[in-house]
Every structure is written in C-alpha cells, then in structure tokens.
Amino acid sequence: MKPLDRNISVLEHIVSYCQQIEQTVERFGNSAETFQNDPIYRNAAALCILQIGELVGKLTDEFRAQHPAVPWRQIKAMRNIVAHSYGTVDPETTWEIITDDIPALKKYCETIIASQQ
Template identity: 55%
Template sequence: MSSERNIDILKHIVDYCNEIFHTQTYFGDSFEVFKSNSIYRNAVAMCILQIGELSGNLTDDFKESYGGVPWRNIKGMRNIMAHKYGDINATIVWEAVNEDIPQLREYCSDILDKYRVLEQAAVEDEGDEEPEI
C-alpha cells in the first residue's frame, strides 16, 4: 500500500512541476518579468509549496531508496515558502524553477516509468498463469 501511495505522490509532484513549466511558458522565460510580476511569483510559489508538502508525505524507505534528489531540501523550501514568504529571494526561486524543478520532474518521471514497466510485467505474468481446475 505504501508503494501505491508513493507512486500517487510522485504523479502529483510531476503535475506540479508541469504546472510550473506551463506558468513559465505563459509568462515568459524572463527573470525581470518573474521578479516584477506577483501573479507569476505566486503561481510558482504555490506549486513549490505543494511539491514540498507532497515530498514530506513520501515514506522514509522510499526517500532512502531514491536519494537522487534532496527530499529534505525540497521540504525545507516548502517551509520557507509557507512561513517566510516575504523574505524569499526571487533569484533563488528563479534558479529553482530553471534548474531544480526540471531535474525533479525528470527524476520522478523516470521512477514512474520504471514503475509502469514493472506493473505491466506483473499484469502480463498474471495472464500467463494456468487456470486452476
């Protein structure tokens, strides 16, 4: 069951990463626009906050097995977004949007792809079993 929960969480994380990408596409890939447009910053900040919240719900075993991203730092960024929003450095958030979020999306997508392959193999194995008489 916890495996299913982790997979569900990863799907949501990828969705929020995609939402950040779509927001950036909508507003443009300009730091100056990001810095000056509170709607742009708030949309991105909400997605980062949600990603951090979700990452905190992954099981410890999962985070240990898949340590290719800094889960603890992701949760830490969420805490900063939630509790010290007025103190957030736009440059740091912009760097996260352009460097960390694409890496996180790719990493989580790779895990999901592997899971789908394993899930499909299990379904195929079930189909190979002889029916009991």
C-alpha cells in the first residue's frame, strides 16, 4: 500500500471513531454533568480517544509534517494518558476533547480525504 493510501485509510478510521463519539454523545446526552457522573459514558468516549491516538501513530511522519494544523503529538499523548492512567484523566478535559476537539478533527480529516479523491 502506498503511503498516501495508507494515510487516507488511517484518516477514514479516525473519522469512524469520531462518528462513534458523536453517536455516544447522542445516546447518553449532550451534558457535561451526565458525562461526569456516568462511568460507562466516559469509558465509551475514552476508548474511542485511545483508538484515535493509536491510529495517529500509524500516519507517516511526512503526512503529519504536511498537516501541522492538527496537534498530532497531543492526540498521541492523550492516547497514552487514557491507556495508562485513565483514573487520573479529568472528566472536564475529556468532555472538552469530545465536544470541541473531536468535531474539529473529524472535519479536518474529512477535508483531507475529500481532497485526495
């Protein structure tokens, strides 16, 4: 698989996890209080964040360098925090990620995918 094809495939998977986060918010409710008080809700979102961070690590270095608008390193770092010390992840920070950062990441990835077709 060519690097560009691999990167696009990774982006498509990232978009899929962003959509799963959106569906999770729809299912449980768009409420920071509900999110804070429901460990199932938090865990569902955290797993998708973890998967997104894992996928970011599969993008080529060239691709990440060509798209500096996305904080790839921070996304990967959040994956490591979720994977290794979820109990210390602040629910408010996670809520901001799923309500602010994830929609922006999804849109950015969709734009890149569309530009390659």
